[in-house]
Amino acid sequence: MIDTIKRWIEKIKSSAIAKPFVVTKKWFQDNVIKRKLVVFSVLFVAWISLLLGAIYSPQRQNYTDEQLKTKQTFENGTGEMRLSSQTYSPETGIIILQFETKDSTSPVDRGIDTKRLKWNLYAKKKTSQTTMEIIPIVDNKISVIIRNVPEDFGAYAIDITNKTISSSSIDIDVSNPSEEQEKPSKTKDNNTDNVIQFYVTTQSSKLKTGSLKKVSREEFALSEINEEKDFQTGQIKKLSRSIKQLKTSIEDDESRKSGLLKEAEYLSDEDLESNQKDIATIESNIETKNSGLMSNK
Numbered sequence: 001m002i003d004t005i006k007r008w009i010e011k012i013k014s015s016a017i018a019k020p021f022v023v024t025k026k027w028f029q030d031n032v033i034k035r036k037l038v039v040f041s042v043l044f045v046a047w048i049s050l051l052l053g054a055i056y057s058p059q060r061q062n063y064t065d066e067q068l069k070t071k072q073t074f075e076n077g078t079g080e081m082r083l084s085s086q087t088y089s090p091e092t093g094i095i096i097l098q099f100e101t102k103d104s105t106s107p108v109d110r111g112i113d114t115k116r117l118k119w120n121l122y123a124k125k126k127t128s129q130t131t132m133e134i135i136p137i138v139d140n141k142i143s144v145i146i147r148n149v150p151e152d153f154g155a156y157a158i159d160i161t162n163k164t165i166s167s168s169s170i171d172i173d174v175s176n177p178s179e180e181q182e183k184p185s186k187t188k189d190n191n192t193d194n195v196i197q198f199y200v201t202t203q204s205s206k207l208k209t210g211s212l213k214k215v216s217r218e219e220f221a222l223s224e225i226n227e228e229k230d231f232q233t234g235q236i237k238k239l240s241r242s243i244k245q246l247k248t249s250i251e252d253d254e255s256r257k258s259g260l261l262k263e264a265e266y267l268s269d270e271d272l273e274s275n276q277k278d279i280a281t282i283e284s285n286i287e288t289k290n291s292g293l294m295s296n297k
Contacts (some may be wrong), residue, residue: 003114006186009104019187025215025231027104031096044191062203063083063155063201063203063204067197067199068199068204068206069201070082070083070084070206071083072196072197073196074104074162074193074194074195074196075192075193075194076162076166076193076194077104077105077166078102078103078104078105078162078164078165078166078194079101079102079104079112079162080101080102080104080114081099081100081101081106081160081163081196081198082099082100082101083097083099083198083206084099084100085097085098085208085211086098086200086204086206086207086208087207087208087209087210088202088207088209088210089209089211089212090209090210091148091211092145092211092212092213092214093148093149093150093151094147094148094149094212095145095156095200096143096144096145096146096212097143097145097146097158097198097200098139098141098142098143098144098145099141099142099143099144100141101140101141101142101143102140103119103164103167105164106133107164109139110139111139111140111141111142112140112162112164113164113194114134114136114142116162116163116164117137117142117160117161117163118161118163119132119134119138119144119158119159119160119161120158120159120160120161121146121156121157121158122156122157122158122159123153123154123155123156123157123162124154124155125150125152125154126153126156127148127150129147129148130146130147130148130149130150131146131147131148132144132146132147132158133145133147133199133217135217135221135224135225137221137225137228138225138228141228143220143221143224144158147216153202154200154201154202155199155200155201155203156199156200156201157197157198157199157200158197158198158199158200159195159196159197160195160196160197160198161194161195162194162196163194163196173178188271193259195222196235206276217233243293246289246292247293248295249289250286250289250293252291253282253285253289254265254286254288256280256282257282257283257286260275260278260279260282263275264276264279281287
């Protein structure tokens with residue numbers, strides 16, 4: 001067996017395929033200094049290649065989970081905003097962002113007044129042609145279109161300033177001149193508790209790639225409003241079905257309650273007690289369902 005393996009090795013060494021390797025090995029054995037020079041040259045070229053690659057390759061900016069958050073709250077308590085959708089079309093160079101807002105200064109559930117919001121777009125590779133359009137859709141929804149986006153845009157940072165007045169920031173106390181002088185002066189420009197920032201980057205899994213047509217501001221707004229209208233119509237139909245089902249369920253509960261009340265006339269002791277517990281449970285269910293009906297009207 002060993003002899004057979006040795007013969008195979010000798011055949012391989014004498015074959016045309018192995019001949020260049022054998023010659024190279026012999027040359028390295030006969031020329032020690034040249035061999036060291038070749039090895040050094042290979043290592044030196046590899047080192048130079050790595051060095052040049054590190055110098056000239058584009059630096060990758062990494063973003064933290066905090067920077068990529070899609071829900072931000074204004075520190076002054078005036079409200080919050082959520083980036084609900086991000087779509088990028090490399091073909092048309094368009095990014096569409098969908099925001100939902102909440103005004104915390106209002107006693108009713110409503111969005112932030114768009115006239116109170118100031119928007120700024122920042123980027124390392126922002127061209128002079130890049131523009132940002134703000135399009136209010138409904139009370140709490142805002143669409144943003146970024147046009148002429150280069151393929152290597154990397155990331156955009158959007159600063160949003162909320163100019164809504166917070167009741168907690170209104171000073172209604174009357175003070176004398178000496179007390180007023182002792183108060184530290186506040187610099188308006190340095191106040192950032194009404195500013196939030198969103199990042200839109202290809203590194204984020206939230207940014208979806210899709211096909212977006214080039215349309216005018218008016219066409220886009222009309223399309224979004226129609227889509228929102230269809231959504232709200234669907235919600236109304238769903239709510240109507242739920243109300244109808246609740247009413248039917250209440251009727252069934254009333255029927256069961258009526259039956260239990262009739263049975264109670266012929267019961268006593270433990271049976272009567274159990275019957276009354278069942279009636280109380282049904283009445284509680286009816287009350288809960290009626291509350292649901294009132295809140296959905």
